[in-house]
Amino acid sequence: MTRVPDPRDAPGSVAGRLAAAVDAGMARGRDDLARLVAFRSVANPVIEPASECAASAALVAELFAEAGVDGVEQVEAPDGSIAVVGRSAGPAGAPAALLYSHHDVVPAGDLAAWSVPPWELTERDGRWYARGSADCKGNLVATLLALRAVRQVLGSWPVEVAVVCEGSEEQSSGGMEALARGRPELVRCDAFVLADTGNVALGAPTLTTSLRGTGSVLMAVRTMAHPAHSGMYGGAAPDALQALLTALASLRDAEGETTIDGLEREGTWEGAGFDEHRFADDTAVVPGVAPLSGGRGAAGIADRLWARPAATVLAIDCPRVSQVTAAVQGEARAVVNLRVPAGTDPRAAQDLLMAHLRRHTPYGVVEVRPVSLGHGFRARTDGPAYAAMTRSMERAFGHEVATAGQGGSIPLATTLAEVVPEAEVLLLGVEEPASRIHGPDESVHPDELRRTAVALALFLVELAGLDPDAPAPAGA
Incomplete structure (x- = not known):
């Protein structure tokens, strides 16, 4: 496999400075994640008090404002949940990028099944554990790290930057979808970056192109x-x-x-298959049981997952x-x-x-x-934003980008494609098989969070048409 240049190979370049800024911000990122996961922000008052979601939204708004996003506000969606939105202008004529995440989480479930406290960020064996550490508060922290790095290195936004952090994604109650239809100005952009999926393996950059x-x-x-x-x-x-x-x-x-x-x-799935052994490891299949591939191995697993x-x-x-x-x-x-x-x-x-x-x-x-x-979703893969994200992820991770389907559903992707049909929708995130999202002992690997943050920062530069290999501006 051809080696992709590491941004750190050119420390004086825009790319090198962005990577260094993210590296330097990781301690702050961990603190942010610890504060965020402490809120039991399950968007169902029968399970957790509504005050937990309200407090979570307030912290998200505070963090976005601190990162330099203008006009940050908390907006009540039609389902009663709280979304945090904001938008900063870029240079005249520059494209607009919307960075999406959600601050609600699934319930902790059986506490006895957890080996760590679900609402307290715990570091163990190089991973950070807590409910929401990956899905999706880890993605939110990666977004914050990227925004801070861009502001620090460039001194201003290279593109128009919008943020949306939803408050009820896990409940499938349609709050954000209804909000986007009722107030389309909140989601107007040229490229949506939905940070709510992940990579096929740790360190393997992946863009999700199909949702069931x-x-x-x-x-x-x-x-x-x-x-x-x-x-x-x-x-x-x-x-x-x-x-x-x-x-x-x-x-x-x-x-x-x-x-x-x-x-x-x-x-049949037209992309790469899903290796049987890795699938068995990812799903913790017990000895003596095999994945249900219909006798077709990796191709059969991919067919059943995505086609x-x-x-x-x-x-x-x-x-x-x-x-x-x-x-x-x-x-x-x-x-x-x-x-x-x-x-x-x-x-x-x-x-x-x-x-x-x-x-x-x-x-x-x-x-x-x-x-x-x-509804399911199939992403465009022929637009400039997709190309920019591919370059950015390859540089941040040091490997070529893979594409994959995802068995889960993100109804908002379909809604956004309908509300702003000319925009590209990109799906990525910090999650990978070991994250065990929605299960006990959910975790995120800090390197995955860091690499994703670098990719997002580089994407904003690439989308603007700037050269990431150019010298970083002095005094920023």
């Missing part, structure tokens, strides 16, 4: 007004749990392929083993999540899923209703 659409449904099966004793009635009593399990089992075939009636499942639908049973309401009684169940419920590749209509796919579940439930009163819905 999503839709969850809630299914309930009722057969009796109350449970019935299995000794007296088992065998003839209509078992709601068994009926539910029969329907759920019909969603996959013996090789794990999703088999929803009427939904196309033959798609085909995937139905996943997220939860089932039924008696716990620890509370077992000899009873046939009269009611059972489940939540099923459906992911579909970009280009597939998620609402049509969700309708097919609901019809499939009703059709494959052998008996009982069946109710299936939609819970959430999000």
